[in-house]
Amino acid sequence: MKKLLLVTTLFASSALLPAFAADYKIDHEGAHASINIKASHLGFSVLTGRFNNFSGTFSYDENNISAAKIVVKVDTSSFDSNHALRDKHVRSDDFLDVAKFAQATFTSNKVTAKADGKLVINGDFTLHGVTKPMTIDAVKVGEGSDPWGGYRLGFSGTTTISMADFGFKQDYGQVDLELHIEGIRQ
Amino acid sequence: MNKAMWKNTEEKFGLMSKLFHWLSAITVFLMFGLGFWMVDLTYYSQWYKTAPHWHESAGVLLFIVTILRLIWRLISTQPEAIASHSLPAKQASKIAHFALYLLLFVLMTSGFLMSSADGRSIEVFNWFSVGGLGDLMENQEDLAGLIHQYTAYFLIVLSLLHGAAAVKHHLVDKDKTLSRMLK
Numbered sequence: 001m002k003k004l005l006l007v008t009t010l011f012a013s014s015a016l017l018p019a020f021a022a023d024y025k026i027d028h029e030g031a032h033a034s035i036n037i038k039a040s041h042l043g044f045s046v047l048t049g050r051f052n053n054f055s056g057t058f059s060y061d062e063n064n065i066s067a068a069k070i071v072v073k074v075d076t077s078s079f080d081s082n083h084a085l086r087d088k089h090v091r092s093d094d095f096l097d098v099a100k101f102a103q104a105t106f107t108s109n110k111v112t113a114k115a116d117g118k119l120v121i122n123g124d125f126t127l128h129g130v131t132k133p134m135t136i137d138a139v140k141v142g143e144g145s146d147p148w149g150g151y152r153l154g155f156s157g158t159t160t161i162s163m164a165d166f167g168f169k170q171d172y173g174q175v176d177l178e179l180h181i182e183g184i185r186q
Numbered sequence: 187m188n189k190a191m192w193k194n195t196e197e198k199f200g201l202m203s204k205l206f207h208w209l210s211a212i213t214v215f216l217m218f219g220l221g222f223w224m225v226d227l228t229y230y231s232q233w234y235k236t237a238p239h240w241h242e243s244a245g246v247l248l249f250i251v252t253i254l255r256l257i258w259r260l261i262s263t264q265p266e267a268i269a270s271h272s273l274p275a276k277q278a279s280k281i282a283h284f285a286l287y288l289l290l291f292v293l294m295t296s297g298f299l300m301s302s303a304d305g306r307s308i309e310v311f312n313w314f315s316v317g318g319l320g321d322l323m324e325n326q327e328d329l330a331g332l333i334h335q336y337t338a339y340f341l342i343v344l345s346l347l348h349g350a351a352a353v354k355h356h357l358v359d360k361d362k363t364l365s366r367m368l369k
Contacts, residue, residue: 077325077328082304083304083306084300084301084302084303084304084306084321084326084327085238085300085301085303085327087325087327088300088303088327088328088331091325091328170228170229172229
């Protein structure tokens, strides 16, 4: 009886503890994460670019998805579209103005699981000094032990922003953001 | 045309030096205007690609011209400073002339490093191309761009002072400073 009580107490308390969700650090050192952008080039083709430097953490528990959280900080000066003069223009005060706004951040405030297993991540996105609500459609890619003694978990997510929402001097419509994120459990 | 008119003498500049001087002067001011205007062009402007292409092309050609100009200067007689100039005026003009050349080279080098930061070569009026050195530092195009911008301002201000000084010598002191570069 005593034993049963102990087991029940342990079970009950552990279910209440938020520490049940594991914390992960995004593996940007190993470049197993990327933040890519896609924009229309005059309607003729799709231009892609990426942010080379960013960091972030997330916590996730398969059994308690609504407790999941993610924070990502992006170094805006690391924008790279494989064309120096274009990158310079995008970093200038016509667009990102990285001298003034060196960081873009995303902080989730609600994560929900849909019936098909996909995730909807709601949060606040700050870019160019402007904070707007953002919804990321995400999907878990894989989870498990890696060959080097660590434990990894990865997601992919997409969202779209309108340049007009963020007060840029020049506005070329909508930009798709694509996130591929792999975290190492801490 | 006799051969002698191309060469400098101890009193005045020859035709070659005058051509180099005025070609550089006109190019620098046109380039400043073009550069100042083109950095604010929107992507939809029909000049968005053409203006920088001309600016870069003219910059490379001016670099070649300036090298030839310096060689010409080295092998030529330099007209002596006008005797009536005060010693401070002579020294100031020497420093100013050196600074004009220096700023010109910083300007052309930073422009080149900005445009070729990703290793893309510069197409000179679709005539020949100059290969880039690539990325020598992180975000090279941003730093080179900043240096290019401020060097251009310094060069324009110093060029205007240089011109104003020549006009002052012509109108106030009534000496040959300006006229020996003109005729």
